Amino acid sequence: EADIYQTPRYLVIGTGKKITLECSQTMGHDKMYWYQQDPGMELHLIHYSYGVNSTEKGDLSSESTVSRIRTEHFPLTLESARPSHTSQYLCASRGGVTGRQETQYFGPGTRLLVL
Amino acid sequence: AQTVTQSQPEMSVQEAETVTLSCTYDTSESNYYLFWYKQPPSRQMILVIRQEAYKQQNATENRFSVNFQKAAKSFSLKISDSQLGDTAMYFCALQGGSEKLVFGKGTKLTVNP
Numbered sequence: 001e002a003d004i005y006q007t008p009r010y011l012v013i014g015t016g017k018k019i020t021l022e023c024s025q026t027m028g029h030d031k032m033y034w035y036q037q038d039p040g041m042e043l044h045l046i047h048y049s050y051g052v053n054s055t056e057k058g059d060l061s062s063e064s065t066v067s068r069i070r071t072e073h074f075p076l077t078l079e080s081a082r083p084s085h086t087s088q089y090l091c092a093s094r095g096g097v098t099g100r101q102e103t104q105y106f107g108p109g110t111r112l113l114v115l
Numbered sequence: 116a117q118t119v120t121q122s123q124p125e126m127s128v129q130e131a132e133t134v135t136l137s138c139t140y141d142t143s144e145s146n147y148y149l150f151w152y153k154q155p156p157s158r159q160m161i162l163v164i165r166q167e168a169y170k171q172q173n174a175t176e177n178r179f180s181v182n183f184q185k186a187a188k189s190f191s192l193k194i195s196d197s198q199l200g201d202t203a204m205y206f207c208a209l210q211g212g213s214e215k216l217v218f219g220k221g222t223k224l225t226v227n228p
């Protein structure tokens with residue numbers, strides 16, 4: 001079973017504030033992902049990383065940025081939150097040296113509401 | 116480009132009955148993986164079942180099984196003896212060599228008592 005954590009689980013914040021969504025995993029997975037899930041539940045890849053110091057933009061353009069300084073940590077930052085950023089954000093990881101390396105495991109998600 | 120299509124936005128089933136969720140996909144790759152994920156209301160996305168394309172045998176996990184038709188590029192999920200806890204969004208997904216998972220738009224399944 002995968003151990004991947006996201007904090008906060010829920011966040012209500014005002015327009016213009018800077019926010020960081022945290023994602024950590026304890027499996028030593030090299031690949032990590034951020035998805036944005038719209039109200040219709042469709043998933044959109046916004047960022048991913050192959051490993052430390054590697055970050056790539058996903059299929060959906062996003063004003064957020066990410067960093068990967070440590071293998072286990074993949075935070076997502078919004079410099080200036082806007083109501084259009086209101087969504088659920090899911091973090092996932094996969095990889096490792098044993099087990100189901102091709103399977104992505106998901107965190108519990110962060111529900112963000114920007115007023 | 117890889118695509119995944121789930122043609123049933125919503126489905127419902129009576130408790131204890133069997134239901135099949137459809138998924139078709141398109142890829143030019145010969146080696147890939149297919150997945151079904153489940154996301155219960157306001158809860159975490161979890162893996163239900165996975166299938167390796169090079170394996171002809173259909174994957175099974177307890178009450179969940181797939182019908183993998185490689186030539187037809189079809190990957191349906193059968194849930195037997197449906198339970199109330201099976202109520203969730205179900206996503207079909209494809210993992211090829213691009214390192215990215217391609218998801219369908221999901222099927223909302225409701226199990227009625």
